[in-house]
Amino acid sequence: MLPWSTELAGRIEDGIVHSELLRDNPLGDPHDRPVYVYLPPGYDDSDRRYPVVYVIQGYTGHVGMWFNRTPFRRPFPELADDVFRAGDTPPAIVVYVDAWTAYGGSQFLDSPATGRYHSYLCDEVVPWVDARYRTLADRAHRAIMGKSSGGYGAMITPMLRPDLFAALATHAGDALFEVCYPDSFPLIARTLRDEYDGDYANFLAGRAGRVHGTKDSDDGLIEIYGYAAAYSGNADASVSLPFDDTGAIITDVWARWLSRDPVRMAAEPEYAEALRSLTAVWIDSGRSDDYYLDLGATAFRRAIDKAGVADDRVYFELFDGRHGGIEYRYPLSLAWLCARIAS
Template sequence: MLPWSAELAGRIESGVVDSALLRGNRLGDPHERPIHVYLPPGYDDSDRRYPVVYTIQGYTGHVRMWFNRMPFRRPFPELADEVFANGTPPAIVVYVDAWTGVGGSQFLDSPATGRYHSYLCDEVVPWVDARYRTVADREHRAVAGKSSGGYGAMVTPMLRPDVFGSLATHAGDALFEVSYQPDFPRVARLLRDEYGGSYDAFLADWRGRLHGTRESDSDLIEMYGYAAAYSGNEDGSVDLPFDDTGALVPDVWARWLALDPALMADRPEYRDAVRSLDSIWIDAGTRDEYHLDFGAVAYRRALDRAGVADEKVHFELFDARHGAIEYRYPLSLAWLCERFPTRG
């Protein structure tokens, strides 16, 4: 296996989305965002229109990280290209950037981070449709991701069923009481012992030095990033779902639970949206450190209770941890592409 880039059967174009919705966001993050669009083999040889799979990243991910190479492994853009080179019905694959200054957005609209949900649905999708030969309807659009990207893949079609008709979630954030809540006392202790219980003190210190030079950096910024997405306030402040003892703050925790996909899929206001989905891929590793295999099970059961037909769903638990599961992404990509409706 070559340690450098392989030649693709299709090709990737790069562009910039100038987002009006992200302009002036609270974190001061760029409103011009890179985007990469994969065009499958044969795209230039006909006037055919194609379905589109939007690929979104996990927490701390940014769009260029899709091209990172690990020893003896290939990055997803090459694995995706191989899917189509081997005869899977072709599709356009879009690599979306939703990086923020706190490491991620959860692909939600939050006054503390920015309007990343609306940016994806109302700016990125029209940008792609305007420039490429897409089949511009929900039945021919899917959203896929891992971890926080898997979270975005679950919630985006519930919030905007008019835009996306299919999804794939790999170890997506769900069942918050199992995946997030156990970390609250540990993070509260880190915050107390290192920063006097103050996130303002942590952020002031963290922003003035290189990330990772203190052992607690990743745990503290990740929890803050989730809180900024789930419980950010109109003035840009962020409420934590736990107090200085690590115990739940009920009203803030309720805001988090309102955005838990395993609970959302059970609620009447989202039931029609989940039933309308054409294809849903769910998987997770049985040794996932964040217990997102249990989140996957909970989300699958919620779909059952909502009345989603079994034939629409692929559910699988496999032997793995949370990281290094990029080999799963081409499996869901092929499955989604084989299930897009054929245009008559």
């Protein structure tokens, strides 16, 4: 496995989306956002139009990280290129979207505490791509995929905007919130007590003056706060935590989180109807996922079955693996989606 990049059969263009929806967002994050657009082999040689797959990232992911290279592994843009190089998969445009925030992520939701990242994706990125590239610009030829928080975004975005997306792939996406999140609440409460006098404001202020990760607790603290900013952000841009200083659940705030759970959303009539309209749903997870998202994947599979999504439109698998190191699964879902949105 070569430790450097190889020549692609297709090509990648990088652009900037000048987002009005993210302008003056509560965190002061940039409203000009990078976007990478993969054009498949043959794009420049014809007037053909192509289906589009939007790729979104997990928590603390930003778009440039798709090109990170680890030992004995290849980054997804190269693996995706291989999908089309052989010519066995219908070609597609692949769009890598950035939704980073100062808290490490947005969950691809509109939140008064972070910004309008769902609307940015749907109402700015999608039209930007359609205006600049030869896309098949309708929902039947548009899919979204991601892993972890990106898998979460891939589940909820077609439910919220079935007019835009007809297919999805979720790899170990956040789901079944009562299983995947609460185990961390007592640890966070204890860490806040012991290191920050029980106050998240002290953590955020201290973190601003040093390099993130110089304290062992940084990642866990910012992750839960980022989720809370997405799921239970308030109109004044404040953030409500779903647990108290003992780690016990605060019922009304937790209910706001649960209302965003893809498993529970699938049971709502409006979202169930949106799910039934999808032509392809890929769900997978490592069966030893560190956050029990294999159980979330199973619950989501059952939820969409109950919602009435036809079995022949669904691929479900639990494979041997954990939460990390599963990028080799993405080309499988990409090829599967492309075969179903191509015509």
